[in-house]
Amino acid sequence: MKVTLYDSMLMSVEKPARYTGGEWNMAVKNPEKADVRFAFCFPDIYEVGMSHLGMKILYHVLNRRDDTYCERVFAPWVDMERLMREKGIPLFALETKEPVKNFDIVGFTLQYEMSYTNVLNMLDLAGIPLLSEERDNSHPFVCAGGPCACNPEPLADFIDFFVIGEGEEVILEIIDLYKEWKNSDTNRNRMGFLEKVSSVDGVYVPSLYKVSYNDDFTVSEIKPRFAGAPEIIRKRIIKNLNEADFPEEIIVPFIGTVHDRIMLELFRGCIRGCRFCQAGFIYRPVREKNPETLYKQAEGSINKTGYEEISLVSLSTSDYSSLKEFTDDLIKLTEQKKVNLSLPSLRVDNFSLDLMKKAQKVRKSGLTFAPEAGTQRLRNVINKGITEEDIVKSAELAFNGGWSSIKLYFMIGLPTETMDDIEGIAQLLQKIMDVYKKIPKDKRPKGFQPTVSAACFVPKPFTPFQWFGQDTQKMLFEKQDFLRKKLREVSKSIIFNWHDARLSFLEAVLARGDRRLGKVLLNAWRKGCRFDGWNEHFDYDSWMKAFSEENIDPSFYANRTREFSEKLPWDHIDMGVSKKFLERECKRAYEEKVTTNCRTRCSNCGINSFIGGICGI
Amino acid sequence: MEIRFRFGRGEELKFISHLDILRLFERAFKRAGIQVAHSEGFNPRPRIVFAQPMPLGLTSEGEFADVELDGYIDTAGFIQRMNSSLPAGINVIEAKVKNRKSNLMGIIDAAHYRISVKAVNMPDIGYAVSSTVNSSEIYVIKKTKSGEKEVDIRPFIYELSAEKDGHTGIFNVILGAGQDNNIRPELFIEGVSKASNTPFSILAMHRIMLYCSKKKADPAPLTAGKVWITPMDDSLL
Incomplete structure (x- = not known):
């Protein structure tokens, strides 16, 4: 059953097209014929969520399956939320306008710690119990992935299972398993599915693990309570990006979004190893797409979207091995198609300035x-x-x-x-x-x-x-x-x-938090915290009140320097780089010693043995 | 070559802005593989001109645009290719080759609307019409870029009739449009509400057609019964 969005409602909110869908390349399917309905939730507004490449990839991968219908859900902006709550309209998906509560699986992407209260708020708007333990067979499974899932603990109370690492393969395995569970005649048991899915590589079911603490509140142990759940959850990676599915027929929004253009992913990972940069470590190893694949994808995307701009996306575009050859070809294509080429994260040198001059005939950004x-x-x-x-x-x-x-x-x-x-x-x-x-x-x-x-x-x-x-x-x-x-x-x-240093402080708390923060998140959300990353809605005082009411000292997480020997709340998650390597790098940092990039010399970060071979660097 | 085409917008897309419509068409042309000519200079823009922006919430079957193309395409092929490249809720209805130079925005004089309204106590809708038509002047506050000003909209209500459908009233009206005397449907409803002493609120608004007046030089306000021509009239192409 669709929700009803009255004209009078849409006429009174900012940018109503955030809620109406129907964009070019939106997946249109008969929902009754889909065995699995997946609600892909982005815990921020439409314009932010629609700029996210990961969502486009997973939307495409899921909708290629005939048995699955993946739809998009964004956090309604505060004006719309107020009207929805007033009129009793539950959170709905853009494609069919059906309530998220009726879906099989609800998946959140965690791009930023300060969107966690939005996750809670969206679950509440959907009418899904916030706490995992309060859900039953009438509710969807709630999962989450994305970079912040590498420390899933602060959200452990709310999420049924996490997906660690790159999602495009594992999500299909999860769907298969879910279908099997849903179609089984036996008494379906929610825990039964969670136990089963916990054995899938890269899946973490927090309720199957027990965390114990020392007297000083540091973690003493994280142990599975269920024999089938792995002690260590290893992230998933896509070995060969050339063979990985990459969407060309991406959705073209009607309203302007933050990154309103084709995003062509050159490679994943980064050879640099800047010590502050989480992406540089969790996305290892470097895996490049070859120029032929990229050219094909660029041409396909331009033809299928009509976009006026294409952007090369990676953590450090200057490090792409075939950059010159590839851009020489690509510029010919973009000129012929009258498409602007944008080149973020390029090192500024003779080559790149020359390239930018050629690429951006129009304006000098x-x-x-x-x-x-x-x-x-x-x-x-x-x-x-x-x-x-x-x-x-x-x-x-x-x-x-x-x-x-x-x-x-x-x-x-x-x-x-x-x-x-x-x-x-x-x-x-x-x-x-x-x-x-x-x-x-x-x-x-x-x-x-x-x-x-x-x-x-x-x-x-x-x-x-x-x-x-x-x-x-x-x-x-x-x-x-x-x-x-x-x-x-x-x-x-x-x-x-x-x-805002107060926001960075909270970000530091949540980034390295443990399960005890679940009650603080819940408390802060109850006090009205949401859209914390948005200046006009960030309510630091309510957060501090929530910490004090729950008897938790936030500086324990943000400002405390840990011993190398301390058990960290995310030690049961394996992102491929070893703790030993990180410790080595930390010591070198204090000695002011530079570590060379991966292409010059391998520093034995651990990812090499993790993927069972040699990094394709 | 230059093509003038008429397009419509349905319920699906009535909540996107004029700027979004421009972008939507630019992208649809690209997808259709129809090469739009671009302006010269520092910031080349595709040469597409729209007759009149659509306010948020308006559906229409009478919107017009001129587009200049690199290369040649027959109008049937143009319509077919555009419609397979446009999202649901927007479609090209007709297209003609344009041979004459004329500024599409400048030739629009009137717009034909169907506006559905409700009122707390729905009166005899005929009274709303007669009290409006019989008013010699109807002053309402018009918001412009430079602020608010009081304007008399009566001279720009060219034709008006109405019917009642249950609790809904439907006005069928031709209003001044274009660059000079543009009366938005909301402003008209405000005027009718004032003239008939009945606060109406809009349920839906639909533009049926945009019109041009034949005698552009005629300074006198048009009156009911005037014959209108559409921008598709061969005399304008």
């Missing part, structure tokens, strides 16, 4: 540099293999090439950081300004205005900094103030953006 830290010493600590000379030189090339809009990304609160390192950011900006001023007026672009963005460092699981105690908010505020002052001394024209 801004250039982005990510030195991440202000001094060479600190860049060595974080293993950001980029020198000051590189940065200044790149800036000079950019000015000479006519680019005037330059953004620089930094993090503050990095391990071993001192005020000298913060001042280093301002000094680096001074050098960039000097370079600009040295170029004769008639040869440089007008109106140079650099933007400096300073994020607060959030230590993440499966990185060499997973043991590190985050700077306190007070320290972060002081560093932000100091940086603001120093940048103003350099030039008043510098635009300075900084992150």
